[in-house]
Amino acid sequence: MKKTLLALSILAALPMVAQSSEITIYGKVDVGLSYTHIDHGVDGVENSDNFGMMSGQTAGSRVGMRGYEELGNGMKVGFILETGFNVDDGQLGQGGRFFGRQSLLYLEGDFGNLKVGHMGSFMSGFPDTGLFGGNMSPFAVGLGEVAGHRFLYSSEDALPMDNTITYTSPKFAGWQVMAQYSGGMDMNKYDDGVEFESSVDRYAAAAIHFDNKTTEFNLAVDWTNFKSYGNNKGTYDSNDPDDGWRIAFGVRHGVSFGNLYAGAQYFKDSRHFTQDANQFYKRGALASLGENKEDYGFLNNDHAKDGYGINLGIDYFALGGTIKGQVGYMNAEWSEDSSQEMKRWFVSAGYWYDFSKRTTLYSGISYIRDSLDGSRYARYDDASCIAASLGIVHNF
Numbered sequence: 001m002k003k004t005l006l007a008l009s010i011l012a013a014l015p016m017v018a019q020s021s022e023i024t025i026y027g028k029v030d031v032g033l034s035y036t037h038i039d040h041g042v043d044g045v046e047n048s049d050n051f052g053m054m055s056g057q058t059a060g061s062r063v064g065m066r067g068y069e070e071l072g073n074g075m076k077v078g079f080i081l082e083t084g085f086n087v088d089d090g091q092l093g094q095g096g097r098f099f100g101r102q103s104l105l106y107l108e109g110d111f112g113n114l115k116v117g118h119m120g121s122f123m124s125g126f127p128d129t130g131l132f133g134g135n136m137s138p139f140a141v142g143l144g145e146v147a148g149h150r151f152l153y154s155s156e157d158a159l160p161m162d163n164t165i166t167y168t169s170p171k172f173a174g175w176q177v178m179a180q181y182s183g184g185m186d187m188n189k190y191d192d193g194v195e196f197e198s199s200v201d202r203y204a205a206a207a208i209h210f211d212n213k214t215t216e217f218n219l220a221v222d223w224t225n226f227k228s229y230g231n232n233k234g235t236y237d238s239n240d241p242d243d244g245w246r247i248a249f250g251v252r253h254g255v256s257f258g259n260l261y262a263g264a265q266y267f268k269d270s271r272h273f274t275q276d277a278n279q280f281y282k283r284g285a286l287a288s289l290g291e292n293k294e295d296y297g298f299l300n301n302d303h304a305k306d307g308y309g310i311n312l313g314i315d316y317f318a319l320g321g322t323i324k325g326q327v328g329y330m331n332a333e334w335s336e337d338s339s340q341e342m343k344r345w346f347v348s349a350g351y352w353y354d355f356s357k358r359t360t361l362y363s364g365i366s367y368i369r370d371s372l373d374g375s376r377y378a379r380y381d382d383a384s385c386i387a388a389s390l391g392i393v394h395n396f
Helices: 002-017 283-289
Strands: 024-041 048-055 062-071 076-084 102-109 111-117 161-168 175-182 202-211 215-225 243-257 258-270 305-318 322-332 337-354 359-373 383-395
Touching: 258 322, 283 359
Parallel strands: none
Antiparallel strands: 024 048, 024 062, 024 383, 062 076, 076 102, 102 111, 111 161, 161 175, 175 202, 202 215, 215 243, 243 258, 258 305, 305 322, 322 337, 337 359, 359 383
16 A cells, blocks of 8 residues: 555656656556467367456556756766556556666766666666667567567566666767676565675676667677575575576668568576466466476476577568568577477567557567477477467557
């Protein structure tokens, strides 16, 4: 109740704050319908169909404000405060945090830009610091359950990170270098974690960014130093797990008829995958069949994974809007047992129509297929999912 009252009080005060010329209030409201038809790939488990309303299918619904003050000599200080929420039920996003998408202070000058606070990683699609969103593939990280590149990549950074410092250099002929460090990626995970110590997961990354409007290119390398002591609300298969490493690149190139996209990620000893392959497995039904969780939890956090994902995409301007297409492939194996393997591929298509500069009708459909190999998965056939989405997004 107190959290709700605080949220309402802050939202009510935003118009008065925005009267200053240095303050901007902005947001995105996205809601639509989602349908999935799932073949769980397990003998004795029936296919399932799910239909419902979903918020934030193109990108998370949000409201935010940003502002700055000129300090003189080309220097300025500014802030960004951004709240995610679900349109369908009104709940706060990012685990119920009020400023869960971004809350940061920055200093900018001839030296570049330095941000401090709560923000997205370079490999995420979160604004201002994320480099791999809708700029790197036609369906961004995904259109609800319609597949995007999130379905192929490791996501150690699924949520914006706490205790984070990000540096971005000035532009040199369209090029920038970037560096990032988090002294405690998600402090809500821990009962006794201390930031900047080995009782929490920590993170470091470096990136190269290029953008001349026609072509955008991103290359990022990151490292996750998993906690090595203390209690944890989530567990790993080792008290001192190996550190995770990832490298990713993405490119978007504008042509006369639309945009072309390409991207890939290599991951080593990664543990977190936002789009778990096991979303296609009916866990309750498996339990009723006497299945062991270890037998079907291929991408769960207990097991480190090595592998890669590749995606190609296109935006084609036609029929008064944009036709979108994307294909992707992923190959992953357990780091400690390479015989346990998962292969995934998908194809996605959609059509988006702009009613105005602020309001867009979107639609998408995809077919996703998973294959599991190894002694633990011999009982499974291929699992597959047909997913479709339709909705409207309004930006303000």
